[in-house]
Amino acid sequence: MGGQAGLSATSYNLGRTGKRRGIEPPWPAQSHWVSSLKGARNMGRSQLRFLALVGAVLMVVAACGSTSSGPAAKQVKVGLVTDVGGLNDKSFNHLAYVGLQKAIADFHVKGDVTESKTGDDYVPNLTSYASKNYDLVIGVGFLMQEAVGKVSGSFPNVHFAIIDGAGTDASGKDLQHSNVESLFFKEQDAGAMVGVIAGMLEKDKKAPGNTNVISAVGGVSIPPVNHYIAGYKWAATMEDPGIKVLVGYSNDFTDPAKCKSIAQSQIGAKSEILFQVAGGCGLGVLQAAGSAKVYSIGVDADQKDADASVIASALKKVDQATYTAIKNVVNNQFSAGALTFSRIAKASGAGGVAARPRPRLSATAARLTRGFAMPFASVLFAFVVGAVVVTVTGGNPIDAYQGLLCGGLGVACTQGENPALQIANTIIFAIPLITAGVAVALPFRAGLFNIGAEGQLLAGAMACTALGIKLHDWPAVILLPTVLVGGMLAGAAWAGIAGVLKATVGAHEVVTTIMLNYVAQWLLRFLIIGGPLELRAGTSKSLPIGEGARLATFLPNSDTIQILGLPASVYRVHVGLVIAVVAVAVFAILLWRTSLGYEIRAAGQSQKAARYAGVSVRRTIIVTMLIAGAFSGLAGAIQIAGVDHNLTDKYFSDTTGFDAIAVALLGLGSAVGIVLAAILFGALHAGGSVMQADAGISSSLVLVLQALILFSIAANFLNAIRLRIPGLGQAPSAPAPAAVGAALMTEAAVAPP
CATH class of the missing domain: 1.10.3470 (ABC transporter involved in vitamin B12 uptake, BtuC)
Known part of the structure; x- marks a missing residue:
């Protein structure tokens, strides 16, 4: 299990690690998808055939389930509003778009997307869809909580969903509107899985320099980001108690240069495995790791193609959550409250927008014209x-x-x-x-x-x-x-x-x-x-x-x-x-x-x-x-x-x-x-x-x-x-x-x- 960096991430079992140390993690133990390390050498061909068979059966069942609801009386309209990270963040905004595209293909909904450039865009962008009587308006990201709370209150007959948050007031209090569905994730589980990988690589002397120093670069200090980092730190130290974990925040989700600067400082402090939790900004972390010939870990989506330094990614099924929210509306099963997504349990939670021209210009008009x-x-x-x-x-x-x-x-x-x-x-x-x-x-x-x-x-x-x-x-x-x-x-x-x-x-x-x-x-x-x-x-x-x-x-x-x-x-x-x-x-x-x-x-x-x-x-x-x-x-x-x-x-x-x-x-x-x-x-x-x-x-x-x-x-x-x-x-x-x-x-x- 202490082999090279090419081993499959699935071979690092968090539950086994916690029990071996005699300590249970401070959250419910749930598996989370983590992208494979390069090589996947621990999985035999028979296992792969079995998983392929199971996957095929599940897809057939899912396809049958998606058609059982019968044709909709009218085409459902869905509006997706990204946060400032935009669709090219190769992270959760992109994944939300992937979920929307799958829903369009499966349910024939009308799906539109608006990218927010600044925080000022959240309210008008959400309002634009709600005012046109879209059946579901989805806000992507914790930063849109207050905007969703405001707009959902103004349009009580429109369904809203928000990823990583709830509809709140200015003080952050959940307004618990009956038309808002909150989509949450157990980020700490995914963070712990990649933390195990980082800890074992350091403990088994398989890291690039064996410095016993790893790090994480967060975007803005918000709960989803902090959950990832907390799980990462906890699991890494459980696997290797002598490991040192550096943490920095860029206070930004869009500018790779800011995250790259923090990553370079961490690399200068001997960090050799860097976990990015900063959306599009975090792409700079992966680039810095690649330039320094050290390892990096992606977030939300499988980021192995973002840079050659990426050895694993902590996956967050934002596409699955988006797809589920749309499916619920299509099947008239929308339920306000919180839905929590993880690898094993798909979702669990409570249910709950002409004058005639003059022949000659006056002197003033002439000056204005010039x-x-x-x-x-x-x-x-x-x-x-x-x-x-x-x-x-x-x-x-x-x-x-x-x-x-x-x-x-x-x-x-x-x-x-x-x-x-x-x-x-x-x-x-x-x-x-x-x-x-x-x-x-x-x-x-x-x-x-x-x-x-x-x-x-x-x-x-x-x-x-x-x-x-x-x-x-x-x-x-x-x-x-x-x-x-x-x-x-x-x-x-x-x-x-x-x-x-x-x-x-x-x-x-x-x-x-x-x-x-x-x-x-x-x-x-x-x-x-x-x-x-x-x-x-x-x-x-x-x-x-x-x-x-x-x-x-x-x-x-x-x-x-x-x-x-x-x-x-x-x-x-x-x-x-x-x-x-x-x-x-x-x-x-x-x-x-x-x-x-x-x-x-x-x-x-x-x-x-x-x-x-x-x-x-x-x-x-x-x-x-x-x-x-x-x-x-x-x-x-x-x-x-x-x-x-x-x-x-x-x-x-x-x-x-x-x-x-x-x-x-x-x-x-x-x-x-x-x-x-x-x-x-x-x-x-x-x-x-x-x-x-x-x-x-x-x-x-x-x-x-x-x-x-x-x-x-x-x-x-x-x-x-x-x-x-x-x-x-x-x-x-x-x-x-x-x-x-x-x-x-x-x-x-x-x-x-």
Whole structure:
């Protein structure tokens, strides 16, 4: 049994190991599928023939059982919503899709899939299917618990299923809705099986270096991940009491680079068998192991093809669970409550969404036409190239853009989508982009490139949450202004650091603001993962803010009142929209109607000329960054007070602050342009999921369009830069009409005199 790494994983029996040590594992002993080690030399041909015969019989029985329910009266519709890991994670999102495809083949259901790009997508994606009266809506992953709890409450007549979780409220309490089925797994059993393998390889001196050190890399610290790691550690130490087990978390499920970095650190600490429990992020662990010529262990799916270093995989039958949930709905056997899946017991548990053109343009209209020519051309260029990409990859660009129009603007909807709901989703996504766009555009005018809007937004969100929790018993009339102002002050302080460094020692704001983004992200992790704001261990979220700290919605937050055919609660547009409009108006007045605005614009055009005019450039830089940070901090506070109501791990990968850079560039730094650009980007974000569901085109096309828009605008500015470089062109005698271009033409990064 202590042979080489090629032995079958089935030869390592956890029950035998536990009994031999005289210790029973701290959970019910259940077998779990583990992929074979390379070779499978311990199984004889007669055993293989027997298993093949048994498998064939079981498939015949299953086929008979699947047809006994008779033809369905109508085609069942199933919507699958992935978490941020996406379908290409080679892990549980992919397995859920496999289960859906098998159900489509066996039961002839209509199955659609929507990939979530950020945590903000969970509620609108689930709502999109529920609002179209799908028979079953499946959420994949623990991180979707609160979203499933919210949407299932709004659509009590739609069946929901969630993998690795339940439908909860913001505090993590199971709402026990009668239309939600929870699909759980005994991850600790699978983790223990691969732990036995790792322990025996080390004990029998069959590991690459015989260092007696193994490790695990988790994604976010949530129960399913922790169950895997707990079983892995327990079984490895039972098999080899002298073994050392290192554990690290990436706080991410999507970025392989983050997990690869942790794995490399563990390998540097002599780990030679690495267990990845981080979804798509964990692919970086396998790559790091392969590069270092050590062993790795996959998770959820059989990952032997992901890297040559993989010697085993802890399997989790997400495909079986998905298939079972769909089968229950097809056979009218849906039962709310928890279903727990393992290798032997398939499932056990309780049962329980036209005006005539004028012949001549006015002077104002002419200026507007010239001003918006470049942004319009950039957007048109992006959509033309996007259409070519869709066509080349076998898709239909007309269907793709029809889906985008429907999801973003509620226009040309053909699959039963509610136009009002789609417009509401676009507005929700656009609100923080407006205020964060101002936070980038204002420094543009001063000749500064504020890359740190994301960090400033996170600072505002953290301050808003902390105040909303600590002062939750204050009356709303006092608490709500307090959390919003607190968010603005936090954002201003965060940006002020970069402003002071720029004005005093000449530190370039691009470098300092990028570094401060990372500081903000890690501070957020500290606060909600084992920190003072953590809801409870393993939740990766904060306590919810008090009711008085929440922005009101324009429509009643009620599941019983019907508006345009849907519960009023699904239209989540809040008064943050008014605040954003006021903020962009303040920006315009400040820039064009105040002496400070004149100083900002003068410093942006030429610091030397501004100094000759009596402007203190140092003071202008610091004040500009403080005001910009306040706008960005307000965006974060609005998002917490109006939508999320607590900090969650979705903010680890939030991109609102970075998207705001594109919004400011596309809007040419003007108030009207920022609002229009924010609506465009909000519509692209909201429309991506509908495009994927209706046209079968990946929502990643939205990211391609955003990148192409930014590329086109940048290309225009590069031409302006070329004209200012001696020898390449002649500098214009007057400043360029688009002052936002000054952001890319700043003076040397030295402290202003």
